[in-house]
Amino acid sequence: MDKKVVSVLITFFVLIGVCLCGCTEKPAEEKGAVVAPKATAAGSEDKPTYIVGIDGEYPPYSFIDKNGEPQGFDVESVKWIADEMGFNVKIQAMAWDGIIPALQAGKIDMVYSGMTITDERKEVVNFSDPYWKVNQSVAVHDDSEFTMDDFKAGAGKVGAQRGTTGAFWAEENLVNKSVMSADMLVTYDNFPLVATDLQNKRIDFAIYDRPPMLDAIAGKPLHIIGEIDTGEDYGIAIRKTDTELLETMNEGLARLMASPKWDELKKKYEME
Numbered sequence: 001m002d003k004k005v006v007s008v009l010i011t012f013f014v015l016i017g018v019c020l021c022g023c024t025e026k027p028a029e030e031k032g033a034v035v036a037p038k039a040t041a042a043g044s045e046d047k048p049t050y051i052v053g054i055d056g057e058y059p060p061y062s063f064i065d066k067n068g069e070p071q072g073f074d075v076e077s078v079k080w081i082a083d084e085m086g087f088n089v090k091i092q093a094m095a096w097d098g099i100i101p102a103l104q105a106g107k108i109d110m111v112y113s114g115m116t117i118t119d120e121r122k123e124v125v126n127f128s129d130p131y132w133k134v135n136q137s138v139a140v141h142d143d144s145e146f147t148m149d150d151f152k153a154g155a156g157k158v159g160a161q162r163g164t165t166g167a168f169w170a171e172e173n174l175v176n177k178s179v180m181s182a183d184m185l186v187t188y189d190n191f192p193l194v195a196t197d198l199q200n201k202r203i204d205f206a207i208y209d210r211p212p213m214l215d216a217i218a219g220k221p222l223h224i225i226g227e228i229d230t231g232e233d234y235g236i237a238i239r240k241t242d243t244e245l246l247e248t249m250n251e252g253l254a255r256l257m258a259s260p261k262w263d264e265l266k267k268k269y270e271m272e
Contacts, residue, residue, distance in 0.1 A: 049088040050245070052078050053108035056093030057190045059215040060269035061114035064093055073269040077131075078112045080261055081252030095189060097163035100125060103239060110249065111237035114209065116165045126240050128249045130233035131257065132271075136166050137210040137224045139217055141201055148226035154180025156204025159194040162187040165232055166207035191216050198222055211271065 054062035054070060062072040070091040082089045092108055099115075102108050103125060114134075117127045140146050146156055154174050160167035167187050174180050188194050191208055195216045198206045208216065210227060217223070236253070238246045256262055266272055 047086060047088050049090060050082075050109040051090045051092050051107070053092050053094055053099050053102060053111045054113035055096045055099070055190075057192055058096075058114055058212050060211055060271065062093075062112075073265055073271060074112050074114060076265055076268075077256060078110075080256055080259075081249065084255055085248050085252045087248075096161065097189075099163075100237065103237060106239075109238070109242070109245065114212070114234050115237050116232040117235040118165070118168075121237065124240075125237045126243075126246050127235035127237055128246065129253055130235050131253055132234040134209050134211065134230075134232050134234065136169055136207055136228040136230050136232075137213045138226055138228070139195075139198065139206045139208075139213060139222050139224045140204065141198060142221040142223060143201075144204065146204055146225070151205050151225070152179075154184065157184050157186060157202075158205045158207060159186045159188060159197055159203035160207050161191045161194060162189060164191075164208065165230065166209070169228065169230065170207055195220060195222065 054072075054075065056062065056064040056070070058072070060072055061074045062070065065071045070093065075091060078089055078091075094102060094108075099108070099111050099113075100121065103111055111125075114132070115121070115127075116134075117130060121127070138148060138151050150156065151158070152174075158170050158174065158180075160170055167185070170185050175182050175185055186197070186203055188197075191206075191212065194203070194206045194208070197203050199220050199222060206213070206222075207228075209232075210224070213224060236249050238249065
């Protein structure tokens with residue numbers, strides 16, 4: 001036989017042997033070798049991630065600090081609950097007057113940012129058990145002589161953040177009852193804008209939840225003249241379809257409020 005043919009045949013049978021060995025070799029894990037696990041997205045293997053909508057300018061409950069990080073009583077609360085109940089959270093600041101539509105549209109999974117439980121809101125979302133009570137406060141400029149009686153009589157222009165309980169109260173009790181005309185109620189995208197206009201005397205009164213009002217007027221020539229006893233309850237808003245998440249958050253709230261962390265947070269953010 002030609003030497004060249006013999007060489008080709010030898011090469012052929014060697015290759016066949018290599019292929020057969022490759023087909024019959026046991027997988028590495030069956031031979032006892034250590035195999036690296038498949039890569040997965042961070043936290044996806046056992047922890048769901050929920051997007052939490054907040055008002056980014058609502059201290060002490062929720063705000064974005066100078067480094068662009070979310071902070072506040074509610075922000076720390078939801079992070080504690082997430083650790084306790086076994087899920088991850090992503091905090092998303094957004095415009096307050098669009099936050100419930102964002103929840104309904106699935107852009108966020110809950111609103112945890114000092115949201116008052118109202119009958120109107122309960123028609124479109126579910127609320128957790130209440131976790132805080134608050135009243136509305138009314139502020140004026142230090143140069144002003146207006147009183148709470150003047151406010152309730154519609155004697156001056158009122159500023160409020162759009163979509164807040166303060167704005168609803170002024171509309172229902174002052175405008176709708178013809179105590180003052182609609183153009184005397186000025187609404188804004190956020191409360192710092194209200195405080196600025198009050199400081200510049202473009203409006204006569206500002207109405208807002210007491211704790212964030214105190215923070216907003218600190219260091220400004222503004223002061224609180226009184227409160228409206230609205231007895232509001234704050235709760236976490238959740239889509240009506242997310243009943244399991246609602247149960248999880250209620251359990252998380254109960255654990256938080258029974259823990260030392262609750263008193264720690266109240267002290268840190270001067271809630272009492």
